Amino acid sequence: MKAFKSISYVWEGRPQQVGDGFVGQSMIPSQRFQDFSPFLMLDHHGPMQVKPSPVPKGVDEHPHRGIETVTVVFEGALQHRDSAGNKGTIFAGDVQWMSAASGLVHEEKHEINFSRKGGTLDFVQLWVNLPRAHKMEAPRYQELTAAQIPVLQINDQTKLRLISGELNGLKGPALTYTPVLLAEVIIEGSSEFELQLPENYNVAIHVAQGEIALNDTQGIKAKRIAKLSQQGEWVSVATQGGMTRLLILGGEPINEPIASYGPFVMNTQAEIMQTLQDYQSGKMGFLEPVEY
Structure with a gap:
């Protein structure tokens, strides 16, 4: 008999604005x-x-240390430099997977041609913690195009794109530390x-667009995230029509102390x-000004 994951809780996103160009919800x-x-x-x-x-x-321009930032674009275009x-x-x-690790500064903007024309922008950014053993490694940058991301056709209406990890015989292209x-x-x-889905992982499903029934729980709407139990492996999903987009997050928990301050996440x-001293003294580098 299949063991289904239970829903621990469903959380509705809170309004969030970052910089002068990104408006949305913190999930x-x-x-x-x-x-x-x-x-x-x-x-x-x-x-x-x-x-x-x-x-x-x-x-x-802003700094990071001790984490990775992962950006998944649904619509529009972004540009990055660090x-x-x-x-x-x-x-x-496309997906951008940037490991700040020991530290860098970067900026994220609307892509120049997209900015000049305008249009719809829709994307998700995640912060992924790094374990103590990797927090002070050299930064690493991965840019994954849509063509590099393997696709599983679940049924005629449903496809899954695997960015990282392993699922149903597929392996995602992103390199991860855990x-x-x-x-x-x-x-x-x-x-x-x-x-x-893996057992003993922390697993959550973010409803980015549309509405789903998850394990017979009805009406989980867009901009809500369902936290699932570690126990069990299976989930059932049903939709009633229209366009639905989900983001599945899973990972082996990092059971280490966390000390954070803004964009820095360390252990003590x-x-x-x-980290603050290193940033203020310029050890994380600088970005040269750009004229548009």
């Missing part, structure tokens, strides 16, 4: 973030209408299906103080 409750380890944050920005602008809006020398542009279906499952499910119309307060 992981700050007081319960340990329930989602290794994930620390999930911000869903959009769908929002971007007005044409010759100067791209977004988030200006003090480790990485530059990139991601479009609908076991992390990240998948996007796109459903067009009415559909019913079951998924086998002493490490946070050292």
Whole structure:
């Protein structure tokens, strides 16, 4: 008999604005973030209408240490550059996986041509914690195009894109420091299906668009996240029509102390103080000004 995961709780996103160009909802409750380890944050920005602008809006130069940032674009386009020398542009279906690790500064903006034309922008950004053993490694940057992400056709209406981890014989292309499952499910119309997810992982399902019945729990609407039990392996999903988009998060919990201050996540307060000193002294680098 299949053992189904139970729903621990469903959380509705809280309004969130970052910089001057990203408006949306914060989906992981700050007081319960340990329930989602290794994930620390999930911000869903959009769908929002971007007005044409010759100067791209977004988030200006800022630092990180001790975490990875993962950006999944549903619609629109973003551009990135950082003090480790990485530059990139991601479009609908693409994923950027940046490991800040020992520290860098970066900026995230509307892609220049998209900014000039305007349009709909819809994306998710996650923060993934790093274990103590990897927090001070050199930064790493991965840019995954839609074509690099394997697809599982679950049924005629439903496909799953596997970004990281292993599922149903597929392996996601993203390199991770700890076991992390990240998948996007796109459903067009009415559909019913079951998924086998890892046991003993922290698992959650973010409803990015549409509405689902999850394990017979009706009416989980967009911009809500369902936290599932570690016990059990299976979930059942049903939709009644229209377009539905889900993001499945799973990972092996990092059972270590957390000390955080803004964009820095370490294990002790002493490490946070050292991080602040390193940033203020320029050890994380700088970005050269850009003229548009």
